[in-house]
Amino acid sequence: DFARKDVNLLESSPTAFLRKLHADFICKYEKDRDSYEYAMSESLRLSGIYWCLSAMDIMQELDRMNRDEIMKYVKECRREDGGYGPAEQHDSHLLHTLCAVQIAIILDRLECIDAEGIVQFVKNLQKPDGSFTGDSSNEIDTRFTFVALATLYLLGRLNEIDAQKAVEFVLKCYNSDGGFGTRPGSESHSGQVYCCVGSLCILDRLESIDRNKTAAWLAQRQCTSGGLNGRPEKLPDVCYSWWVLSSLAMLKRLHWIDEEKMRRFIYACQDSETGGFADRPEDVSDPFHTVFGIAALSLFNHPELSSVDAVFCMTKKCLGDKSLC
Numbered sequence: 244d245f246a247r248k249d250v251n252l253l254e255s256s257p258t259a260f261l262r263k264l265h266a267d268f269i270c271k272y273e274k275d276r277d278s279y280e281y282a283m284s285e286s287l288r289l290s291g292i293y294w295c296l297s298a299m300d301i302m303q304e305l306d307r308m309n310r311d312e313i314m315k316y317v318k319e320c321r322r323e324d325g326g327y328g329p330a331e332q333h334d335s336h337l338l339h340t341l342c343a344v345q346i347a348i349i350l351d352r353l354e355c356i357d358a359e360g361i362v363q364f365v366k367n368l369q370k371p372d373g374s375f376t377g378d379s380s381n382e383i384d385t386r387f388t389f390v391a392l393a394t395l396y397l398l399g400r401l402n403e404i405d406a407q408k409a410v411e412f413v414l415k416c417y418n419s420d421g422g423f424g425t426r427p428g429s430e431s432h433s434g435q436v437y438c439c440v441g442s443l444c445i446l447d448r449l450e451s452i453d454r455n456k457t458a459a460w461l462a463q464r465q466c467t468s469g470g471l472n473g474r475p476e477k478l479p480d481v482c483y484s485w486w487v488l489s490s491l492a493m494l495k496r497l498h499w500i501d502e503e504k505m506r507r508f509i510y511a512c513q514d515s516e517t518g519g520f521a522d523r524p525e526d527v528s529d530p531f532h533t534v535f536g537i538a539a540l541s542l543f544n545h546p547e548l549s550s551v552d553a554v555f556c557m558t559k560k561c562l563g564d565k566s567l568c
């Protein structure tokens with residue numbers, strides 16, 4: 244079929260990391276409260292704040308963010324059930340509850356969040372088969388296993404859930420191609436591989452899988468352009484750089500990727516006018532792709548960037564002795 248299978252990098256694409264431009268892009272996004280983009284992203288506001296903060300922390304520009312204003316907003320997102328919602332009037336969800344914890348750790352304000360309430364909220368989301376749902380909608384997804392384990396691990400409360408059952412469910416989602424899917428029998432996808440490898444890494448159970456088979460499936464995500472995709476035959480996207488590279492880093496197989504071609508693709512996803520990273524060259528940049536483009540460069544030890552933890556997409560510096568990989 245004629246659908247594009249890869250992107251062509253233009254000669255005019257950026258070939259260096261535009262740090263100053265990205266810091267200005269993130270600041271502008273955060274401050275410009277009446278922009279269309281800001282209004283549209285209300286349903287993922289708390290996640291958006293985490294993506295902006297983590298990007299600035301990795302670029303060592305955190306001082307340009309307003310800690311008090313951000314922590315005031317985080318507190319307003321707390322709900323009666325102990326979880327956090329993305330914004331006022333929105334129900335609590337596991338994804339935004341993790342972001343609240345990550346924001347508090349990056350800003351070194353853990354005393355501002357309700358750890359007990361969060362523990363109760365997360366505990367109640369584990370099912371008898373060990374899986375997790377993200378909220379009362381009861382949708383099961385290995386993404387939610389990772390988010391639940393990451394949240395409790397960061398609070399030092401992993402003992403509050405059934406870890407053995409959680410591992411059993413993750414292994415039911417392990418496919419014969421070495422990848423992982425959303426649920427048992429679902430097709431392999433890079434985002435799910437990151438969540439399942441990350442879950443096993445947090446529970447120190449990586450020996451339960453075939454490390455080389457999974458690393459081979461991940462390395463096969465690299466396209467001719469150097470970019471990485473989410474599934475075979477799909478277009479590369481800079482956020483997959485993070486899902487794939489961080490999984491390979493956890494498996495100690497990062498060297499299975501062609502680093503130079505990868506770096507060239509990531510640089511080409513930068514917008515040299517507005518700043519920020521887009522999902523692929525010539526698209527519009529956004530904070531989500533910006534943090535994952537920057538974090539992927541950090542995994543390759545970019546000199547201008549603080550070293551990032553492959554499991555949590557946060558600097559090793561802010562995690563301290565909680566850093567895993």
Ligand SMILES: COc1ccc(S(=O)(=O)N2Cc3cc(-c4ccc(C=O)o4)ccc3N(Cc3cncn3C)C[C@H]2Cc2ccc(O)cc2)cc1
Nearest residue numbers: 280284287290291292294338434480482522529530531532
């Ligand atoms: C623009 O369309 C979407 C589609 C899905 C989502 S999402 O919240 O389900 N999510 C995260 C995500 C965010 C953005 C985005 C734009 C502006 C901002 C402000 O901070 O963030 C854009 C895309 C996006 N996606 C969709 C996507 C990314 N690459 C390919 N796609 C299809 C991912 C999606 C799922 C997700 C992944 C990780 C995570 O921590 C949370 C949610 C958001 C916007």
Ligand SMILES: [Zn+2]
Nearest residue numbers: 480482483522
């Ligand atoms: Zn993407």
